Amino acid sequence: MTVSRTMSGGRNVRPEVQVRVRAAADQLGYRPNQSARNTRLRRPTGLIGVAVTNLGNPYYGQFALGIEDVAAQNGRHILIGNTREDPSRERELLDDFAGRQVEGLIIVPAGNGLSVLGEGQVTSSMPLVLATRAVQGVRSDTVLVDDVGGAVAGTTALIDDGHSRVAFLGDISGIPTARRRFEGFNSALDARGLGFDESLLYSVRDADSALQAVAGSLGGHNPPTAFFSTNNRTTVGALRAVWNHRRNHPGLEVPAIASFDDVELADLLDVPLTVMSHDPRALGAQAARMLFERLAGDAPSEPRTISMPVTVQRY
Amino acid sequence: MTVSRTMSGGRNVRPEVQVRVRAAADQLGYRPNQSARNTRLRRPTGLIGVAVTNLGNPYYGQFALGIEDVAAQNGRHILIGNTREDPSRERELLDDFAGRQVEGLIIVPAGNGLSVLGEGQVTSSMPLVLATRAVQGVRSDTVLVDDVGGAVAGTTALIDDGHSRVAFLGDISGIPTARRRFEGFNSALDARGLGFDESLLYSVRDADSALQAVAGSLGGHNPPTAFFSTNNRTTVGALRAVWNHRRNHPGLEVPAIASFDDVELADLLDVPLTVMSHDPRALGAQAARMLFERLAGDAPSEPRTISMPVTVQRY
DNA sequence: AGGGCACACGATCACGTTACCAAGCGGGGC
DNA sequence: GCCCCGCTTGGTAACGTGATCGTGTGCCCT
Structure with a gap:
């Protein structure tokens, strides 16, 4: 008990004894056993x-x-x-x-x-x-996170820039967050009287698959002029794909990206980027x-x- | 003991009893207490x-x-x-x-x-x-991490590109890793018969301070033509500073950066970058x-x- | 019928800790 | 001198678990 008291503040233990206890503890490498403490105390x-x-x-x-x-x-x-x-x-x-x-x-x-x-x-x-x-x-x-509101605001910004054909990058079947962002995305299109072309829905989850999807999309016929990306991973892939596209097709309009989540350094890339970010x-x-x-x-x-x-x- | 046995595999407990035990456990929300288990067993x-x-x-x-x-x-x-x-x-x-x-x-x-x-x-x-x-x-x-070897290789690459005046970004007094990278940096300079100008040593630790340091350095007289950055945080700052500098001084040679640690998207920035990376x-x-x-x-x-x-x- | 054996199950104790209580000691007030 | 009080110290029990052992039961073999 004297040891216990000493280790937990030393109330009602003579200072001299405390010194001896601590010295012995140091020498033996003794440390109070939290597991035992917890069982005894039912303490958090x-x-x-x-x-x-x-x-x-x-x-x-x-x-x-x-x-x-x-x-x-x-x-x-x-x-x-x-x-x-x-x-x-x-x-x-x-x-x-x-x-x-x-x-x-x-x-x-x-x-x-x-x-x-x-x-x-x-x-x-x-x-x-x-x-x-x-x-x-x-x-x-x-x-x-205000997924719906953020997605509405970001999508609306894209539309205001003149984009009417926007692809969506995200796994709406697997990830609830992506679903809510898709909701906002859709309702912003609706609000401006635009429909969503289901063929522009890409169910991607990481940077690589997003890169592939965007590259494929831009290479197809009637490509979108902008991409809505649901998180920082898919945004990285989309940025790479758009960057490659710009390099390979100089002079062409550069596709825009609206990204949910910020990505470090993305602001320096000279890709038209709308970021819906939170901390x-x-x-x-x-x-x-x-x-x-x-x-x-x-x-x-x-x-x-x-x-x-x-x-x-x-x- | 029957409960204990049931919860740990059920060896030697009648199946019917096991069912009752598990039902009761479910109903009561019982979960074995790891703390108690640990004290008893002196088990890891x-x-x-x-x-x-x-x-x-x-x-x-x-x-x-x-x-x-x-x-x-x-x-x-x-x-x-x-x-x-x-x-x-x-x-x-x-x-x-x-x-x-x-x-x-x-x-x-x-x-x-x-x-x-x-x-x-x-x-x-x-x-x-x-x-x-x-x-x-x-x-x-x-x-x-092979800090010294990596720093030597990266620095040597800078020198081979014609850089002889290279600044160093990193907190060599506070962070041992930075110190070893500085060592490699210095010995690469030495090996090529180049000295290090102590006034180009910037003791920075995060992106903001690195940005300030690089901006200041580029604005001073006799600025370095390259920067050695000790980690991904300082590299982000350096990249931003160099990027700003290029924008404000088009036509001028763009300062090079050698970065210990990779930074996502940095490869797309069109800043001459040497990355010493590991996983x-x-x-x-x-x-x-x-x-x-x-x-x-x-x-x-x-x-x-x-x-x-x-x-x-x-x- | 008797012995042996496998299995099922519970009683007891120990793990390291602290709450609680009891005992010893010294000082102060009457 | 006596009592009470506060401080110090240690004895004891209990936290929830599992190892060990003892007991009881039923089966098989002889």
């Missing part, structure tokens, strides 16, 4: 479980950074996992997180609406914040703040949904 | 502690992804922390990791050579792999493999150091 573990769909995407790096910042301020650590958009991997992670007694979860649900969160097993047992995507049937705090780090921080508010009991019992603003910039 | 926790210096840098996102991949293959999870190059934050993280009984550590030591790893407290108690930077006095598995994801995966080899007892007792190759590309 100080861990937050975070699951993202693609850790390698700089977007989620910034997102994780935002969470880490806020977590550190609150004396918590983050346990991070990568779902690769795979629901079964998501389930593994959630089970593991639950077993490790994390205090709360911040999850970017895996694609397809097949997220296992819908089953509500984990959900009910601990605070959860969903990020960037909602899941049907799950009532929890959620931080979304993933702020999004992560917001999600973390909501989680900690709930943990502290400062949140209303009703789940809250916050939508992060999307700004449109032209390059 | 399945956790790997990872500390990086800047989670927001896409470089470390890829690095973490490489670790996560290998960790998942080995049934482990990663606990990730951001040191922000701050040794005291590094200490906090390491103490916390140790207390949580992580099985091993993969650490990018915080800058300044002040990494607390030098004190050897944590080091001795569990397997450790250092990544990208070594720490004086610490004998452990290490995965480095951070492979680096992370390598570090993780070394750690798991050691955990499995398959590693020689002598610490190993692996150097990841650096390739030079021209754009």
Whole structure:
């Protein structure tokens, strides 16, 4: 008990004894065992479980950074996992997180609406914040991006530039975010009395496939004059394809791109670019703040949904 | 005990009983408590502690992804922390990791050579792999990047292009990696009988300060004709500055950049660019493999150091 | 019938920690 | 001198789990 007291502040332990205890601890390499501590105390573990769909995407790096910042301020650590958009991997992670007694979860649900969160097993047992995507049937705090509004604004900007034939790059069957952006895209076309040519819908998910799709599209007959790209990965591919096209066909009008998500250096490329951007780090921080508010009991019992603003910039 | 047996495979439990146990578990939302399990078993926790210096840098996102991949293959999870190059934050993280009984550590030591790893407290108690930077006095598995060789090759390429006045962008006092790259840079100059003008050493650490430095340098008298940039952050700043410079001074020779680390889309910018690149994801995966080899007892007792190759590309 | 054996299941304890309680000691007020 | 109080210190139990062992049951072989 004297050791325990010493290690946790030393209240009611003679200073001289504390010195001896600490010296012995140093010499033996003793460190309090958090696992044991947690079993005894049923005290929070100080861990937050975070699951993202693609850790390698700089977007989620910034997102994780935002969470880490806020977590550190609150004396918590983050346990991070990568779902690769795979629901079964998501389930593994959630089970593991639950077993490790994390205090709360911040999850970017895996694609397809097949997220296992819908089953509500984990959900009910601990605070959860969903990020960037909602899941049907799950009532929890959620931080979304204004996908529809952003897509409307970006698409409208394209139309105002005279584009009436716009292709869409994104996996609307697999990724809910892409679906909502498609919604905004479509309603902006509608609002201006333009239809969408279904043959210009390219279901791509990464930079390479987007590059192929755009190159093919520009090489076909009656090519679009602009591309709507749903995320930073597809934008990189589209930019490369358009850049190649410009090089190979000097003098021709350069196709425009509207990109959801910013891409570093894209503003220097001299490709007509409309960026619908938001700050993933702020999004992560917001999600973390909501989680900690709930943990502290400062949140209303009703789940809250916050939508992060999307700004449109032209390059 | 019947519950315990059921939850861990169900050996020697009647199927009918197993069904009842699982039903009850589902209904109660019961999940085995990992903390308790760990105390009882002194069994590994399945956790790997990872500390990086800047989670927001896409470089470390890829690095973490490489670790996560290998960790998942080995049934482990990663606990990730951001040191922000701050040794005291590094200490906090390491103490916390140790207390949580992580099985091993993969650490990018915080800058300044002040990494607390030098004190050897944590080091001795569990397997450790250092990544990208070594720490004086610490004998452990290490995965480095061929900083010196890469810098020599990149610098030599610049010289072969006719550049003799090259500025250096990087924080050589704060970041060991920058120091080694500076070493290679210098020895390449030496080898060709060129000296380095100390006034062209810019101690910058992020994109903004690099942009300022390059802009100032190009605006001064007797400006350099090329810049050696130590990492992807400083390269982004340098590219922007050079790009602005080209726009404002059309017709003038465009300054060249040699960049350690690749930057997405930089190849499209029409700025003479030499990239000394390596794959951070492979680096992370390598570090993780070394750690798991050691955990499995398959590693020689002598610490190993692996150097990841650096390739030079021209754009 | 008796012995042996495989299987099913629960009682007990230990893992490292801390809450709680009890005991010892010294000082101050009466 | 006595009592009470506060500080210090250690004994004990309990957190949720699983290893070990003992007990009970049913089956097969002789």
